Every structure is written in C-alpha cells, then in structure tokens.
Amino acid sequence: MWSPEYESMSRQRLEDLQLKRLKATVERVYQHVPFYREKMKKQGIKPEDLQSLSDLKYFPFTTKDDLRENYPFGLFAVGMDDVVRIHASSGTTGRMTVVGYTKNDINIWSEVMARSISSAGGGPRDRIQVSYGYGLFTGGLGVHYGAELLGAMVVPVSGGNTKRQIQVMQDFGITILACTPSYALYMAETAAEMGVDLRTLPLKIGIFGAEPWTEQMRREIETKMGIKAYDIYGLSEIIGPGVAIECQEQNGLHINEDHFLTEIIDPQSGEVLPYGEKGELVFTTLTKEAFPLIRYRTRDLSLLYPEACVCGRTFARMHRILGRTDDMLIIRGVNVFPSQIESVLLENGDVSPHYQLVVDRKDNLDDLEVWVEVSEAMFASEVRKLEQLNKNIKQKIESTLGINVRVKLVEPKTIQRSEGKAKRVIDRRELYQN
C-alpha cells in the first residue's frame, strides 16, 4: 500500500476527513466560480447548509454541457498564473472539454496514480512502459507522473508503432505495461506475429483503462501475455487515470475516496441510490484547486460496494463500468459522440441527416464505419461527385474525431428505425456484457 494512513483508515475517520474537505471545496467554488454561486443561489442553497455528507444531495449537479458552456476556463477556481497544466478531451459537439491543474493538483494526481500502480502490485523496482497517448489526453502523463513518484523506471513510449513497443518491452526488461485493453490485445497479436512469446518476458502486470472491457478480454490478455491485468478508472474532468483501480483481488475498483467523493444516482430522477444499486456515477472532487467539480455526472453506469476488502483497503469499491447513460462510444481510446457526426453532416448541407455508426473490433482494433443515407440534395448522377462527397464527409469526420473512419453511402431507409427514431449506433464489440 502506497499510503496506508489513508487507504486503510477507518470509515469514520474517512468520513470526517471527507466532510472537512467537502466543506472547504464548496466554500471555495462559491467564492471563486460565478457558475457555482449562481447555481447554488438558484437552488436556494448556501455553503453553510452543508452540515453532513448526506447534505450534498441538496446541491446542484454539474454536467458536461456546463463544462462546454464555460469553455475554456470558466470553471477554474484559481488565477491562471497558478495553473501549471491543461488537458482536454472531446466534447459532444465542436468544443473540447478543458481541465486545468495547479502544482498541488499534479501532486495529488501523482499520489493517486502511485497508489494505483502499487495497488496493482507495482513498486520502485519496476519498469513501466507507458503506451497511453501523451498529449492533451490525460492517460500518458497521468500514469507517467505517478510512476515517477513511485520511484519506478518510466519508459514513455506513448501509443503507436507496435513493433517498436514489443522491441522496447523485450529489450528494456519491462515489468508493467499501461495502455488501453484493446491495444494490449493488439500488442499480444503483433508479438505473436514477430515470434516473441510475451509469457517468457519479465512482464508481469498490466494496468489497463480508458475504455470499457470485459472479463473475457481480461482472461485473454492475461493468458496471452502471462500477466495479471488490472482495470483502472478515471476521467479527465475528475483528474485523469487514478480515480479508482482494482487491487490484487481483481474484484471491484477501490476509489480514492479521500480525494473523490462518490455517489450513485438514478439517471432519470437524480435521486441518490443506496449502495449496491446500479446507477450513474457522480463525483465531487475534495482536494482539487484549479478545476474542482461538484456532483459531476459522468454518464458512466456502475454500482458501489463499501464492504471491507481482504487487501486491507477501506476505500469503497465500484463495479467495472456497466454501460453509459448516453450514446458516447470509446473508439481506440477516443470519446466519440454521434452528435459530432451529425454536426459534420449538417455542415455539409444535409438538412436532416440520417446516419449510423457501425463499430466493430477487427483483429483487436476498433473499426468505425459511418453509414450515411443519400438524400436527394446530396445525390448527383455523376460518380465523381458522389465520390467527392464521400471524401469530404470522411475528411471532416476524421478531423473532428481524430480517428480514421470509413464512410459508406446507403439508400434511404437502410438505417434501422425504432418508433420512428433512427438507431444511431450499432456496437458489435459487446464491451458491456457482464
């Protein structure tokens, strides 16, 4: 355990600490972020109304739309001079979701990430290959800083160039691999093609996240790589990777509750649900300075179990993600919203676009095909013009999403409709089966 004084503290002491930190956070956003002050005033509530942890339910939620409307820095609670890092993820439409960190935020992030690696069995003697992307995406740098704090040797390979990844893994004596689970499977396949048996290498631990995966995939990765694979959870809005991770038991992800207060709500009514019931995950940050969030709705479905764990940690566990309340997809680690495709088609002059995203996994790589029904306005009798149309749509979608797609023009009414509403997504990967 990296920080036993926190990770195994009694629930009573933990709740006292949470309340103290929560009060301070609510007071701070009320003072420094007009958005929160307005929202609380509208709800007729003040920071001093928060007397116990359960009073949090009277405070308003924060949504991804709120983040978009306050783009880019509207929700920051410190002066920009104190911000030392910016990250961003894709939003539901054109605008990115931007988050910021103070020096102290980076320290907290490193701390929860160091705990996470340690929870997966890693330590200072380990050699970590970070194959998450580095950049605006939080995956690469998040794991990186945590691994350095832990004192491990970090190899920041970032994503891509899979053959070189295998080479590095082999030649540098890598013991821990951090990447998305689908990329891990792809690496295993590439290694096999190269004639490298990963099971004979020092590699022993995998820390996989940033996309949903199944128990079946875990077993496949563990068998092919000869490792133990751990599920890690995080999102840039809250901090990045390190919000929660599995322990050696591989039975639920311990949430770093001294930094992130967790609720499960009914996504329809917004009511807080008791432990053990499935609903939407809602987080409140307890220590973040630059970008604190009050009751942020993640749209991820899960459930919480607070029972003590044999590993000794007292932090409650969350079930691996069971689904989404919206239609967001994670394709090659990138968040994709069907509404982004719709905006592209509208820009292209299609007044009421009918489209469908068909997602599949081919040779362990996510594959996205966008079907677009050809309307009269788009149609021309020349092949050249239709091919140009296809190319335009493809390029615009690719520059919006940042991933490769194939565009297929189809006849009207090809796309399945149920109750008059088109089904926007067909995901053949079945990532949420449990």
Added chain:
Amino acid sequence: MKVKQISVFLENKSGRLAKVTRILGDNRINIRALSIADTTDYGILRLIVSEPAKALSVLKAEGFTVRETEVIAVEVPDQPGGLAGVLEEIQAKGVNIEYMYAFVGKSLENAIVIFRVEEIDQAIALLKNTQVKLLPEERVYSL
C-alpha cells in the same frame, strides 16, 4: 433541346435494379435508354423514359433517392467514324462530357447517344450551328 434523365441511387445489393424496373413497368412507363455507373458500394442508374415526371414521382413514393438530370440526345450517323466525328466536334467547342451512353433504339436510321455535359445551356448554344444534331425532348421520350 434538353432531355430529362431520371437518376436513381442504388446500393449494390441484389434485386434493387429489378425493383426499379418493376415499379416503372407497373406504372406503364417505358424505358428508352439506360446505363449504370458502378462503384464498390453503390451504383447510379440513369434512365430515359417515356414519362419522366411520372417516373420521378412513383420512384420517390417507393423510397428511392431519385433526381431529374438534364442531358442532351445526339443523333449519330450509323456508320464507321460516326461517333468519332461527333465527339471531335464537341471537343472542338470546348464542351466537357461527364458521361455518355447509347440509346437502345430499334428501327432508327441513325444511332442516338445521350450526353451529360457540364454547363448544358452553354453547350447547347455552342453546338447549335454545327454538324452535331440534337434531338428535341419530346421525340426522345417517344422513340
């Protein structure tokens, strides 16, 4: 001199072409000429029919993506070099051809070729006093 062609978007799956021709047949519309442009995923069916307006509405009603496209019909001498002569003249006038296809016509003295050209009005004006003989619309539908 402009002729109305019916263009239909067809996915490459079996039975689609049969469906279009069946709909036209059931509505007593005669097909005068046709061509199909193919790609891997889809095809574009181009038709000259006896009643273009009716064809457009019945195909639309059946859910097809259909459009009316303006083309010209050229009478081509039915002899060696006949088409070459026409194409040379068109090229000499600087008219760009998008695509072309021949008429199915039977008891005709001359062959008839449908041309889709860029800037159709300008093309018709340019070809007015040349050897290229354009057919009037009504004659084409009733051939």
